Amino acid sequence: MRFALSVILLQLISLPLCPAQNGAFYINGNGNGNGEHYNSVKLHIETQKDRLFAFRGENVTLTCHYRYEPAVNMTRKVRVKWSKLNMDFSKESDVIVAIGLRHRSFGEFRGRVYLQQNEEGEASLVITDVRLEDYGKYKCEVIDGLEDESSIVELELRGVVFPYQPHHGRYQLNFHDAKQACEEQDAMIASFEQLFQAWEDGLDWCNAGWLMDGSVQYPITLPRGPCGGKGNSAGVRTYGQRHKNLHRYDVFCFASTLKGKLYFLRHPMKFNFDEAVKACRDDGGEIAKVGQLYAAWKFLKFDRCEAGWVADGSVRYPIAFPRPKCGPSEPGVRSFGFPRRENGKFGVYCFTMS
């Protein structure tokens, strides 16, 4: 009797007083009903520490393991939940929830994710056919009775950041237009981390563009007068958060690898824009999007020193191996801007999924 009372006291004291540090502390009744034997067991959860890099279209595994300390018999039925943290951290969206062998996936992830439980205590998430918008932070959460522990994994995509300006000129896009403009070019609005990485890799661009978090920034590697001042050091310069409806800028887009094939279509007569669109279609493809051209240039070293139409009505050409008469001395996708669409002087870049 005295023993049972002390157990109750212990429970009263322990539950509210022990904050979850790495592991949650809780009382584990081990089930013989008379309260004779109680353990204190901590649930620990571990995800991989390093950020995970994936290409679009790949399958990736976000590893997550849980264990008890001291070890207990793992026949316990836990609930595993993976969710994706939204950019503003205010909300999470469910990815998958599993109890034992039963599981359910949600939204964009439906039918595209599963849990990998090859070993005891594993609760890894496999995402198949990774999409651009899968980029971000994921939370692995294990729920065992009262206890609920979680840990975060970050999924990054390998890709290329490019500054984008639509046909109607500089600083025309509010945040929502900016997001859409990237999506129309088979890309997505870049995150700050992606732009920062691009800046480290040498991107220098003197027009400010929207980023995913609603801020407006631009990357400078060679400080100069009109781009934030010569006196300032190199860096990613920021205008901070801007009003998503009222303020207008360019945008930084992010494109990743392609499954299809990009190629240049030549024709002795050359094309105006409408003819170019038709020529790709007649050839079994589609006129290439800007993001596809950047991805082919970056990942396949696609190189062609001939100007061609692309889907947004701009004329560009990709140079992976700089040489005389093919633009500046650095590799890049060169742009002639947006010529008049009736202008019949160019070839065309086409894209096909086959």
Ligand SMILES: *[C@@H]1O[C@H](CO)[C@@H](O)[C@H](O)[C@H]1NC(C)=O
């Ligand atoms: C990804 O996983 C799916 C389903 O398990 C499989 O059918 C597909 O071949 C895998 N894709 C790659 C690129 O490994």
Ligand SMILES: *[C@@H]1O[C@H](CO)[C@@H](O)[C@H](O)[C@H]1NC(C)=O
């Ligand atoms: C778990 O329980 C089973 C059945 O009671 C027992 O045979 C096994 O040895 C236990 N495992 C551990 C790690 O305690």
